[in-house]
Amino acid sequence: MSMLASEPVKVAEESVFRRVLLLIARHRMLSVTVLLLVFPLFMPYTSLAINILVLGLYAVGFNLMFGYAGALSFGHAAFLGMGAYGCGIAFVKFGIPWLPSIGIGVLVATALAFVMGYLAIRTRGIYFAMVTLALSQLVYYTVFQARTWTGGDDGLRGVNLAKINLVGFEFNFLNPTVRYYVIGAFVLFALWLLSRILESPFGAVLEGLRENEARARACGYDVSRARLIAFTLSGMFCGLAGALYALHLSIVPIETLHYTMSGLAVMMAILGGMGTFFGPFVGAATILLIEDLVSLWTVHWQLFVGAIFIVFVLFFPKGIWGSLLERLRL
Amino acid sequence: MDLLLTQLATGLALGSIYVIVGLGLSLIFGMLHVVNFAHGAFFMVGGYVGVFVFAKTGNFWFSLVAVPLVVGVIGMAVERVLIRPLYGRNIDDPLLLTFGLSYIFVEVIRITFGLEGIPFGTPRELRGAVDIGVGFIPLYRIFLVALTAAILIALWLFLEKTSYGLIVRAGARDPEIVRVLGIDISRVWLFVFGLGTGIAGLAGFLSAPIQSVNPDMGVPVLAEAFVVTVVGGMGSLVGSVVAGLLVGVVVSITSLFAPDMARVSIFILMAVVLLVRPQGLFGRKGAMG
Amino acid sequence: MNSDTFLETKAVTKKFGDFTAVRDVSVKFKRGELTAIIGPNGAGKSTYFNLLTGAFTPTSGEIVFNGIDIAGQPQHRYTHLGIAKSFQITTVFPYLSVFENVRLAAQARVVTFDLFRPRTAYREVSEKADEILRRVNLIGQRERIAAKLSHGEQRSLEIGMALAADPTLLLLDEPTAGMSPEETRDMIDLIVTLSADRTVILVEHKMKLVMSICKKIIVLHQGGLLAEGAPDDVRHNDTVKRVYLGQKAV
16 A cells, blocks of 8 residues: 555545445445346447356356366356256247246256266366267257257247236336346346355355365365355256347357367456456456457457467456456455 | 278278377376476367468478478467466466467468468378278378388487486476476477477368368367376376277277267267276376376 | 273284284273373384374274274264374464364364355354464464464364364374474473373373373384383383383483
């Protein structure tokens, strides 16, 4: 603090900035609610805001496993994708209403996460990334082949949701603003749930697992089981993101299941700040805004994202939000 | 029956590519404890370098030598500049870095050679088919098996019979020992990374006549190379060879009976191995951390 | 089995490949008896200790605790059986607070998979953590990050974490390693206090220390059991003198 004393103007500025950030970090749910309400105002168009919301939730789900339980997965596209296909197939092929369809998507993704987790948890450390990647490729090729149900490489078309009834009112889901706030409500609910989990005794076990696995085991915790549950929960959040993604896009592209999508979760979490509550959203916003801006003048926007990612791995492994928190010692 | 046997031979040829790719990955991991997520990208770059050199020189054999050298040098530059600062940090960091790097490789290739793939015909010297008693097999596939065998023998001779190979093996077991002997271990790591990526590039070029080169060809290869190392046992070179051939055979036999299942089959193979023997066929128990 | 035998190893052997680190060691540990395992470097002390804590599974032989063979049980089960350990190299949860370190250790026997109630709702766990912090003299450091504690404080924290599991058997691997003389004295006092109401077994290098506080000494040499008995018996054992104590005046 003494260093700042020579710059009185900056002190005032910083302390306000600091106080705001402190408030955000302390009152997570309140800040999330406020942020969600006003977020579209700052975005170039509402659809982008929805993308950030949905993929942000996807990164949040991924971060539960990577940032909190300390295991790096390269297969989370499988859960986003199965959430999307589960919801889409229920809605399109079985004519099930949208709300239960979302539930089905979440269920399918959660079940898949449990099975994949059961296999992948048998290996440890660096193996985990490889096994999850390979298993998600299995899901990708399976869906790719099952054309009758999934539409193969054309994607699952016709997830058209126009009118929804909620608490007695009818809303036009085609209106981007309505769509934003409906999806936002789901995301808010998911974040509240996550917040509860992180505060729970199980959340404490996850912290211990990440900090020192051997010690957690010596304390008497069944580490493999805790990891499996974390992985399953992580798949559940990603599945919800996937189901919302399907309704938002009104199509499920096969790319939802692609390796690149798994990689996107990793990038968003690292860029934003792994193991932090807001980091994944910061990361999602950053990457999607870069894509939006850079692709105006070149198709090679991934070159920028890749380069920025490498810079972060090398010099700011705590990510944007994580580094900010550290600077302010929150 | 004859059909099955020819398909088996085809499987071995396909497996040869897996062997080479998996070997490079295993070598780098066994030595540096880095999971090279850019391995597929190096494979892809190798394909492009080969096609480019061949277009300029028209000489397949020259291209065959040039590819591993060029890709190996790129690999060494990557190790020296980007990966070295990460040793001693979180074990995930080099993995993440190579992952980011693969994006850059893919985009640079797209910018230079375009988004579409480039077809590459089998070189004239290796066209035609050979009767192996049970049926005809394309000459190129036999060449693949033979070349893989030659690479394996050369690698084995290098690791077992040369003093530098001894250093590499000792370093894989315990870097401290090598350091105590006064050998600069970082130079060994540099070399091994170059070697591993170089043969990944070679594999990319070798697969060009089979699948044509395109910027996205690295992704499935990366996943398949992971299957090979998980099935064979991480860091085990013998495991890579056996698992690579096994994967090749499984793919080609499945495509005979259920073509739709061919791509899926190898991942099912991996799932079964994980259930029955999580450390891999040749992996040591407890050596999976 | 003798009724006051609490823990017993029956012909326990541990091999690493061709190397036999521990060979045929049969020892009975009595309930409530402060016991030390000693031996020259490479005697197999650490391996033997790790067999007792469940970190290693014996190649052959039995480890009988309270009448049941526990060899080969998964590590986390040991805590629930009432066995706790401290590591040779200090390991805590570095970026959690001192309080949270102990709270997390105390939580293990109460709840793991509650995903919904706030952790603060388990008041008995928090209260126990505070009680233990008072016991190991760390209550003043309650909110500090564990990584910022001094070496001696971290070792105390570790013992506090081991205590949080309410162990009937406490295993300590070189509890005073790297400590200043003052810290060592505090640690010895703590160990003696703790051994009043539970069985404590420790591995230790410092001969004077173990001779003065332990009731029983077990001497390992080249992986096998060389001698066991009261400190005075061991001190005057000729074989022990020859291979081990002879090197240094005790």
